[in-house]
Amino acid sequence: MxxxxxxxxxxxxxxxxxxxxxxxxxxxxSATITSAALLSFLWTPYxxxxxxxxxxxxxxSLQHVFGTDQFxxxxxxxxxxxxxxxxxxxxxxxxxxxxIGSALGLIASARGGWIDEIIMRMCDFLFAFPAVLCAVMLxxxxxxxxxxxxxxxxxxxxxxxxxxxxxxxxxxxxxxxVLAARTSGKSSTHIAIEHVLPNILDIxxxxxxxSFATAILAEAALSYLGLGTQPPTPSWGRMLHESQVFxxxxxxxxxxxxLTIVTMVLGINLLGDGLRDLLDPRYARER
Amino acid sequence: xxxxxxVSQLSIDYPLKRESLFSPRRSLRAVDDVSFSIVRGRAxxxxxxxxxGKSSVARAVMGLQRPSSGTLNILGRDIFAMPPRExxxxxxxxxxxxxxxxxSLDPRHTVGRxxxxxxxxxxxxxxxxxxxxxxxxxxxxxxxxRYPHQFSGGQRQRIAIARALVTRPALLVADxxxxxxxxxxxxxxxxxxxxxxxxxxxxxxFISHDLAVVRYICDDICVMFAGQxxxxxxxxxxxxxxxxxxxxxxxxxxxxxDRHGPRRRRSTSPEEARADAEPxxxxxxxRCTLAVPKCIRERPELRPLPxxxxxxxxxxx
Numbered sequence: 001m002x003x004x005x006x007x008x009x010x011x012x013x014x015x016x017x018x019x020x021x022x023x024x025x026x027x028x029x030s031a032t033i034t035s036a037a038l039l040s041f042l043w044t045p046y047x048x049x050x051x052x053x054x055x056x057x058x059x060x061s062l063q064h065v066f067g068t069d070q071f072x073x074x075x076x077x078x079x080x081x082x083x084x085x086x087x088x089x090x091x092x093x094x095x096x097x098x099x100i101g102s103a104l105g106l107i108a109s110a111r112g113g114w115i116d117e118i119i120m121r122m123c124d125f126l127f128a129f130p131a132v133l134c135a136v137m138l139x140x141x142x143x144x145x146x147x148x149x150x151x152x153x154x155x156x157x158x159x160x161x162x163x164x165x166x167x168x169x170x171x172x173x174x175x176x177x178v179l180a181a182r183t184s185g186k187s188s189t190h191i192a193i194e195h196v197l198p199n200i201l202d203i204x205x206x207x208x209x210x211s212f213a214t215a216i217l218a219e220a221a222l223s224y225l226g227l228g229t230q231p232p233t234p235s236w237g238r239m240l241h242e243s244q245v246f247x248x249x250x251x252x253x254x255x256x257x258x259l260t261i262v263t264m265v266l267g268i269n270l271l272g273d274g275l276r277d278l279l280d281p282r283y284a285r286e287r
Numbered sequence: 288x289x290x291x292x293x294v295s296q297l298s299i300d301y302p303l304k305r306e307s308l309f310s311p312r313r314s315l316r317a318v319d320d321v322s323f324s325i326v327r328g329r330a331x332x333x334x335x336x337x338x339x340g341k342s343s344v345a346r347a348v349m350g351l352q353r354p355s356s357g358t359l360n361i362l363g364r365d366i367f368a369m370p371p372r373e374x375x376x377x378x379x380x381x382x383x384x385x386x387x388x389x390x391s392l393d394p395r396h397t398v399g400r401x402x403x404x405x406x407x408x409x410x411x412x413x414x415x416x417x418x419x420x421x422x423x424x425x426x427x428x429x430x431x432x433r434y435p436h437q438f439s440g441g442q443r444q445r446i447a448i449a450r451a452l453v454t455r456p457a458l459l460v461a462d463x464x465x466x467x468x469x470x471x472x473x474x475x476x477x478x479x480x481x482x483x484x485x486x487x488x489x490x491x492x493f494i495s496h497d498l499a500v501v502r503y504i505c506d507d508i509c510v511m512f513a514g515q516x517x518x519x520x521x522x523x524x525x526x527x528x529x530x531x532x533x534x535x536x537x538x539x540x541x542x543x544x545d546r547h548g549p550r551r552r553r554s555t556s557p558e559e560a561r562a563d564a565e566p567x568x569x570x571x572x573x574r575c576t577l578a579v580p581k582c583i584r585e586r587p588e589l590r591p592l593p594x595x596x597x598x599x600x601x602x603x604x
Contacts, residue, residue: 052561083602175385175390180383180392180450183383183405184382184405184450185376185378194396198395199394281434281436282394
């Protein structure tokens, strides 16, 4: 309560993010892969789609760091270009699910009654279909292609976010500070935005990182079925699936796309963990 | 307007879950025909055990719980007859202090934002008012950039009081404002509440189960049992010489230094007493040592006594 402790409080918070190892690690991993994807628009070690039958199934070497595939294409160049579509699918699908799903969940928890019932039963309806089947139905209705795969995966994410947000928000609506906001003359809309949303943001962020990871994998599954990214445009998921056939002959064809997906998912999860801590003033102090 | 708060024939029912699909929906009467009023500058204590309906009265006064019947006027305006939009702004005139200072402050907001909330303007616009309110409760205006978790329980309750004061309300409703605090801190917060009342001319509706606290803060006292007022009067008159058997039991239940040994334990909770009571009888009859057959048949009215208080008991003349 002294002046000294007051003045140290805010600088400690500003440098806090540097001391969060998961935020730094997640940030570096995500930034590296994102910049590789951006770089691929301008430059890749080899033209990603150029076939070279003389150079088929080259193991990793100095010429081809991650080796070459069955058409003699450079795997590193393919992975860099594939990051474009994989990241785009992840970001767009999560954005659709997060924005629409969170809004629906928040409305359901705020209004209750029959509005809540209708929203949640609609979510149950979407939930009743397995992820891929849901995406297949949507892709069949909308037509194959990367854009529609994004929408399909995004729609699949809506009920996930809606349920999580509704459940977490229900716990916040009964807290005493919400009553205090009511007696302060705040409307339900204001309370939802100013009090409920910030207090469930950590849960939303964590779910977003999980959904991002599953979206990349779902895009892989859809591409495998021919409903996602169309050949020859590379995507991580398609590379992983197409290399299965050559698993014993050229294992590196599966290993490098697999490692890339795992690293990206890990990076996003770490980033989410770090963001969650950063958003919570209670953690910010200790760091 | 001398009367800041007037409550007349207020009843509150809470719906109960159906016992089976086709059984009629039943409800619990938490507050039963309660009337009282507070004039400007006075402090009324509402006491009773848990389940007596005192917090339900507070919720209704704050406009958080719509009563099933009766009227409730604040500064002469019926808050439940007001258009909802208008009520949001009118709330600046009556504010509340909650029991739990850990639950009543949003952990994600800075102290400045919390204190500025009832003004419905941003913390930046309200800087001077927030600083004044923080100073009035004995905190440093610089604390407004900090977060609630950086404060102790007593300091948090001071923040909650600052929030309640920032709009300069006429009426302050305090629901057990010190019962969640350490005893040493309780005294500081009580002194603060007393000082604020003197300097700002506030009117208090003070809810507590602690008679000593009510005696220290309040001018008048309402004793509630099973949703009804059983005794109402000047705090000194009622607590020095309680008339209603329940008030006597409450006073005797207070810990005292000059008495030793175990005391009689009461056996029924208000819920049980309410269930035992005949529909038309006195709710306290099943627990009362002085009960006569008339108590079970007929509900006693709240009648004034010569010394100025009112008591609802057939045996008190």
